[in-house]
Amino acid sequence: MRVVFAGTPEVSVTALKAIxxxxxxxxxxxxxxxxPAGRGRKLVASPVAQYAEELGGIEILKPVxxxxxxxxxxxxxxAPDCCPVVAYGGLLPQAALDIPPHGWINLHFSVLPAWRGAAPVQQSIISGDDVTGASTFRIVKALDAGPVYGVLTERIGPKDTAGDLLTRLSVSGAKLLVDTLDGIEAGVLEAREQPTDGVTLAPKITVEDAELDLAAPAQRVDRLVRGCNPSPGAWTTFRGERLKVLEVNPTDEELKPGEIRATKSSVLVGTGSKALELVTVQPQGKKPMAAADWARGVRIVDEDRLGSE
Incomplete structure (x- = not known):
């Protein structure tokens, strides 16, 4: 089957390699x-474009x-027979959807109809789901609402970040996508309409959405940290500047929300329930570092707090 692949970020490359x-x-x-990317803001090709260039002989289309x-x-x-899609990032008009006889087949990282939208993996972690997965479906005009060809599931571990989960799903999802294309070509795979109940939406997470509420229970804070890692990065404030929080651990300690307790080897911060240990943080304008190293550098005093006063 002749296929045109549509995708943009690094997570798409895994599926492209499988195809x-x-x-x-x-x-x-x-x-x-x-x-534009990097400090120089030079124009940089997407990871998918870069991989396609390495292949050689593959036409690369970059429509605005x-x-x-x-x-x-x-x-x-x-004249492709089918267009597999993974995280392309552009809104496909009906005129494009009508071109391939077998349509545009999207690999989406959730068990549809749950978490339709741009950030399904992040939202599933933030919401406390135990299981997520991936689905292949035929794209229609409505957002992630097309008939489904195949589904797989993946357990969400207690320490999984969005990056961890997406890495695993990109591998298992790539196989699901190829299996779907195989089934379509053989005429043995039939898409089924999604259920009308159980629909949840997963909009893109903004920097504002990623601000930690340290008055919330520790479990909710932990989920937001993991769901926003690596992007956009959960954050709070310290002495008026943003401090990204990349990894935390639960504890049985009791501290007031935002209160900091630092020792030579650990840093605890209070939440609305139990305190959390800060493991990895990223001060504004700096690289990620161990929280204990950060605390030594800023010299925590009794009056210091994390979050808005």
């Missing part, structure tokens, strides 16, 4: 335009909008 290794013919790649007439005309000329 390259499969029996399907990769004829082109669609990705977002080059974007998937509705651009030039893009739609070229995709029509390429």
């Amino acid at each position: 390259v290794a499969s029996s399907h013919e990769l004829v082109a790649v669609v990705t977002r335009p080059d974007a 909008k998937p509705s651009d007439p030039e893009f739609l005309a070229r995709l029509t000329e390429i």
Whole structure:
């Protein structure tokens, strides 16, 4: 089957590699335009574009909008049988959806209809789910609402970050996507409409959403820290500046919300229930570091607090 793959970030590359290794013919790649990155803000190609360039001989399409007439005309000329998608990041118009006979097949990192949207893995951790997974479905105009071809599940461990979970799901999901393409080509796989109940939404998590409420129970604070790691990074404030909190551990200690207790080897902060041990933090403008090293450097005093007063 002739396929055009659509994807942009690093997590998409795992699936692209699986398609390259499969029996399907990769004829082109669609990705977002080059974007400024780093201190110099130089234009950098997406991870998917970079990998496609390494392959050689693969046409790379970077439409500003998937509705651009030039893009739609070229995709029509390429005439793919199917377009597998992983985290492309562009809104596909009906005119694009109608081009491949077998449609655009999306790998989405949740068990649909749960967590439709941009941040399913993050939201599943933040909400305290025990299990998440991945689904392949045919894209329709409504957000992540198309009929589902296949599903897998994945347990969420008590220490899993969004990065951990997404790494595992990208591997198992890549196999699910190839299996789905195999089934579609063989004519043995039929998509089923999603249930109308159980729909939850997973909008992108903003920096504002990632601010820690240290008056909340420790478990809720821990979930937000893990769900926002690596991006955008949960944060609080210390002496008027932002402090990212990348890893915490539960304790049985009692401290008031925001209260800090630092020793040579550990740093505790109070929440609305039990205190949490800060393991890894990132001060503004610096690299991640052990919380104990940070505390020694700033010389914690009794009056210091984390979070807004």
